[in-house]
Each structure stands twice: as structure tokens, then as C-alpha cells.
Amino acid sequence: MKIAIIGGGGIRVPLLVGGLSRSDLRISEISLYDIDRDRVEVMASLAKQMSSGPIIRVALKPEAAIEGASFVITSIRVGGAAQRAKDEATTMALDTIGQETVGPAGFAMAVRSIPPMIDYGRLITRLAPRAWMINFTNPVSIITQAIHQETDARVIGICDTPMELFEDAAHAVGLPPTVCSYDYFGLNHLGWLRDVMFEGEGQLHRIWEDDEKLKNAYRSPLFEPSMLREMKLLPTEYLYYYYRPEVAMANIKRSGAARGAFVEMLTAEFFRRSGSSQPTVEDYRDYLARRDSSYMQLETGSAPRTKPDWSELSGYDRIALFTIRAIVHNEGAIIPLNVANHGTLPFLEHEDIIEAQCRVVDTGPQPRAVAEVPEGPQAWITRVKNYERATVKAALTGEHRDLVDALALNPLVPSKDRAEQLVTALL
Numbered sequence: 001m002k003i004a005i006i007g008g009g010g011i012r013v014p015l016l017v018g019g020l021s022r023s024d025l026r027i028s029e030i031s032l033y034d035i036d037r038d039r040v041e042v043m044a045s046l047a048k049q050m051s052s053g054p055i056i057r058v059a060l061k062p063e064a065a066i067e068g069a070s071f072v073i074t075s076i077r078v079g080g081a082a083q084r085a086k087d088e089a090t091t092m093a094l095d096t097i098g099q100e101t102v103g104p105a106g107f108a109m110a111v112r113s114i115p116p117m118i119d120y121g122r123l124i125t126r127l128a129p130r131a132w133m134i135n136f137t138n139p140v141s142i143i144t145q146a147i148h149q150e151t152d153a154r155v156i157g158i159c160d161t162p163m164e165l166f167e168d169a170a171h172a173v174g175l176p177p178t179v180c181s182y183d184y185f186g187l188n189h190l191g192w193l194r195d196v197m198f199e200g201e202g203q204l205h206r207i208w209e210d211d212e213k214l215k216n217a218y219r220s221p222l223f224e225p226s227m228l229r230e231m232k233l234l235p236t237e238y239l240y241y242y243y244r245p246e247v248a249m250a251n252i253k254r255s256g257a258a259r260g261a262f263v264e265m266l267t268a269e270f271f272r273r274s275g276s277s278q279p280t281v282e283d284y285r286d287y288l289a290r291r292d293s294s295y296m297q298l299e300t301g302s303a304p305r306t307k308p309d310w311s312e313l314s315g316y317d318r319i320a321l322f323t324i325r326a327i328v329h330n331e332g333a334i335i336p337l338n339v340a341n342h343g344t345l346p347f348l349e350h351e352d353i354i355e356a357q358c359r360v361v362d363t364g365p366q367p368r369a370v371a372e373v374p375e376g377p378q379a380w381i382t383r384v385k386n387y388e389r390a391t392v393k394a395a396l397t398g399e400h401r402d403l404v405d406a407l408a409l410n411p412l413v414p415s416k417d418r419a420e421q422l423v424t425a426l427l
Helices: 013-021 038-048 064-066 080-093 105-128 140-150 161-172 211-215 225-231 236-241 247-254 260-275 280-291 316-328 376-397 400-408 416-427
Strands: 002-006 027-032 053-060 070-072 132-134 153-159 181-187 191-196 331-339 353-361 364-367
Touching: 002 013, 002 064, 013 027, 013 038, 013 132, 013 316, 027 038, 027 064, 027 105, 027 181, 038 053, 038 260, 038 280, 064 353, 070 105, 080 211, 080 247, 080 260, 080 416, 105 140, 105 353, 105 376, 105 400, 132 260, 132 316, 140 153, 140 376, 153 331, 161 181, 161 191, 161 331, 181 331, 181 364, 181 376, 191 236, 191 316, 191 376, 211 225, 236 247, 236 331, 236 400, 247 364, 316 331, 331 364, 376 400, 400 416
Parallel strands: 002 027, 002 070, 027 053, 070 132, 132 153
Antiparallel strands: 181 191, 181 353, 331 353, 353 364
16 A cells, blocks of 8 residues: 655654554655655655655655655645744734734735645646545644545545544543544534544433643643533634633734744754754654644743643654555544535525534545534534635635625634735735
């Protein structure tokens, strides 16, 4: 079996290749393609150090990587870390909260990424029509929506955010995450966990009145226990930007820059060192540890965080491996994925991309039924999905008025005038 990775210069590619190569999948070749040839060579070198078994190739053209592949993993960032830092700084300068995947910065990332991702979807349809397109490109929901809408690629959107919340919530109630099931619904980076199930019984009722356990359901101090207690839901961490935008903005301004600037500096430093010598796995793991510890740190004003030893489910590499194994082995595993709605959330359109618990078999993911969504989350989901649909349309037309109209629908943009300013500054 051949696997292709489009965006093969991505910083987490060696982790992904290492996990795939050590699995029980019979992978003969992993082909990496990236428009940045120098960077993909560095990542290929690390991937070879961290893997065993499959041949690791660097393709000069996307066609060479895709042709004959059973799975094509896509993870691109148009403009790289420097563009992310610029977008976040521009957004902050106009007093609007956002992050690389949400708010105006996420909008700019989506508009730049949709055209090339549609091209890749069409290329996969032509050269590997039976392949599964596993999309990590952010913002995952919008990008997957565009690919699903505009191509015939068999696309699945993937993110490990729900898995991280699942395992943290299970830990908070004192259970191993692998023995539990999860009642979850929403969109990517806009999801809620309603309950953790063990032997058919809900478990979250045990922590609603315990402030310490509610805090332990998150790796950063995001939400007040009183708010969680009232909602009887655990939101994914990106809802921090929607529920507490003023606090996030104040913390970022106090720090002097958004996280994108730190990531750009860290990444540039890593590749500068790599340019003079072959990076070691130790160098790479040190870079990842420093990068991961800064996650949600500036926005929350909290201390650097570390991945707990008991983490079993979350991680870029793990979620991809879980999904591919479930398809190849027809496992029926339950995995949170971004797929077409098909009636799962009846208040959305049939072909809208949602994030839902899916039973994954050899014919692909099948979203599981979801109980009625509470009024508050339903309003958020509806509003954000309206914005996502409009963003896909605007990226395809490229018309200034369409771009402004789409961004004005974003809940984090306060007015049409501000949307006009942001579109002009960002795009």
C-alpha cells in the first residue's frame, strides 16, 4: 500500500510517518510532496530516522506522489508560519480576536487554502479515484466543505481536538479513555462533549459540582466551573475564543504578540539550524516540546503546558493512524471526524460538513445519530456554518464584496465596517 502526504514539509510529518511505519498496515511506500523542496528534504530525513519498513520518497510533483496511493494525507499552510504570524498581528491591530483557524485570521487562511486544496482534490479524483483523502489542512471544517462540494474526492476531515477533550474528560472522572464512549456534536473547533459513557451509564454528572475535577477536564484554564456547571456540557478548547473573547484579547495584548509570532520564530530557528547540519530526532523532539508547551498559553495567561503521561488518544499522528487502520481493517472503530451531515444534525443542510462521532469501516466513516442539540450550541453551530458556506463561496469567486459579506458573518467580527477593514488588510 502506498500513502502520499501533500504538505510533506509539514512540521509533524516525521511523527506521522513514524507512526504509520510502525503500525500493522502493510505500507510499501510513503511519498512526500511539498512546494518547499528544502523543507521537505529536512522532514524526509527526520522521517527516515523515525521509521522502519516503508520506502520514504520525496516527489518532485504532486502527481508522482498521488498516483497509485490508497490514502492521500493533505496538510498545507499557504504562506507558512510567517503568514500566520502576519495574519494574527493584523487581526490584533484591528482590535479583533482570532487565531490561525478561527476569526479573521482563520478566514484569511481558508480563503488562501481553498483554491489549491480543491486542485489537489481534483488531482486525487483523476489519478487515484479510490483513494481516501485525509485532510488536516486548516480550518478543517471549511476546507473539507470546499473539497466535498467542488470535487469527487473521498474526503475525510481530521482533527485531534475532540480526542484530547475525550481523554481529559475521562481522566477527570477517573476512567481510562479507551474503555469509554463519548456523546459529542458540533463543527470542527466548535464542538461540545455532552457525556462520557461507561458500561452504558453517563459519568459527567459526577463532576458538575466539583470545581477541581471540572478544571482537570482541560489542560489549560479555559472556562469557569460555574459556566460549565450551568451548561452541563464541556466545550472544546477553541470555544474559548467565542465564550471569552475579551479575556483572550487582553491576555494576548498583554503578552505583546499572538502565538503565531512565537511559532514563526521557533520554526525559523529550527530550520536555520537544519540548514547547516542534518537535524537529529532529539533536536526535532525538543522543537515539538517547546512548540506544544506554548499552546493556548498567551491567550489564557497560563503557565506552559505539557502532554500528560496518560494521554492515549490525542495527537496528529494517532488520529490519522486510527482512521486509516479502521478503514483498512474494516474495524468499525468510533472516531470523531469531519464528514457530510446527511441528517445527523437536522437543523443543517444535508451536505454540510460537521464533526461527529463516526463508525469507520472499509466503505468509510458513517456518522452516528446525535440526540437533540441544546439551544445555545445549536445557535452557535448554525451561525458558524452560515459563515463557513459563505467563505467557500467567497474564496471561489474572489470578489471583494463576497469576501466582506462572508467575514461579516463570523461571530468574532463586530460589524460590516470592521469586516471591510480586515479583508483589505489581510487579503
